Amino acid sequence: MVTGAARGIGETVARFLGRQGATVVLTDLNPQVEETARGLAADGIAAEAKILDVTDNAAVMRAAQEIGNKHGHVDALVANAGISLELTAIEHDVESWRRVMALNLDAVFFTAQAFARPMLARGSGSIVMISSISGVGISRPERHVSYDVSKAGVAHMARSLGVEWAKQGVRVNAVGPGYTDTQMLAEVGRAKPEVLQAWLSDIPTGRLLRREEIASAVAFLLSDAASGMTGHLMMVDHGYSVGKGV
Template identity: 45%
Template sequence: MIDLTGRIAVVTGGAQGIGAATVTRLAEAGATTIVADRRLEPAQELAATLGDRVHARPVDVSDSSSVRDLVQSVVADFGGLDAWVNNAGIVEDSRALDMPDEVWQRTVDVDLTGTFFGAREAGRHMTAHGGGAIVNISSIAAYRATRPEHHVAYDVSKAAVAHMATVLASEWASAGVRVNAVAPGYTNTEILKGVGSADPEVMAAWIAQVPQGRLIEPVEIANVVVFLVSDLASSITGQVVHADAGYTAW
């Protein structure tokens, strides 16, 4: 039902996890898709498996000039920019009283400031060229104090990312730019699988808090993102979709 043929889409942090699943689904829907990642080699490897419509580009989302260069190169190489997915992010488990300054700053730089840089640069192009769609990847941690893990820098950054979508959507609506966010629940990514393998009790605790009693697959989040950037979501802007298997219902 979703046809993105002729659209140009960028996914930051697109080399693995939710990002890679989103790249895949965008390409399957017909979009020319750019895997933008700080780690260029895995981005290139993913692009090589998905065909001629997928291309890899380096980016450090915490560096505004790097994000600006990415947007300029995409527009120059492919003729435009229609969809931007702010997916790049990091998380580090650390209790607040023990959190080093550098962990706080690095997390905010990537998860919050990096999302703003991406939205701003994409928005500059889209507001000047007839519109587009931006999706920020937030988290259930923006709405609940998660347990048993502790990562306050990540949590408050993701809360801000969700609200950022509302604020930017209001500012750019008249220019035809839609901005939304997705708040995934516990998703079966490489990071979560690593934690679960190291500590099965933590994984069991996570699943026990989810009404559906399972982890979400990355493609399930990707499906929501692809819907939000498509014309099927033409009336949806300034919203946060909780794709969390019911986690925030409890």
């Protein structure tokens, strides 16, 4: 089950997991997720879509039950949906701050809670949350304190839940992507080419990450190949966070 899977990293994660043989449920607030799932199915992937606003906790709890009933159980959850509002600290108001936290932090926690409940009862499951380079440092030149705080919170949430659920067979890890080749970044590149250039010059490889490079890390952490790992934040950023980028 992947949240925010209509496009971007979520879509690619779902496709990657599907190619490994998983049955994938793509969820998103945007009804476009249905077309995305049809695209995966056309490529031979066992994919289905569910329209789901992850900030609506009652809907998330219903979805966990419905998906579990339909498929027997859910092996893995990828809490991917997230937003970033480019605002300076002074420009933030309560509404913009709450909007970012409601999706990037609260919804990640309550989605993990809803899907972990049956995993804990069964004694098996794996969860990956999507953090960011902004969760370990402050990237430039953009300004988004709410995003930075929320993504640091996601990394620490994975640590806390990873430890809390370790004896019950549920692993929780986070992936911290660097700047990734997505629609969101393409829009920035078109609107502000100088910002894209600044990012590229700070990335040790000099190029954006491919979405598949994030997806393969997520797949690894979800899989039994990572059975020794829980509570871990895996940076997938071409060395950005250990270079001068953050």
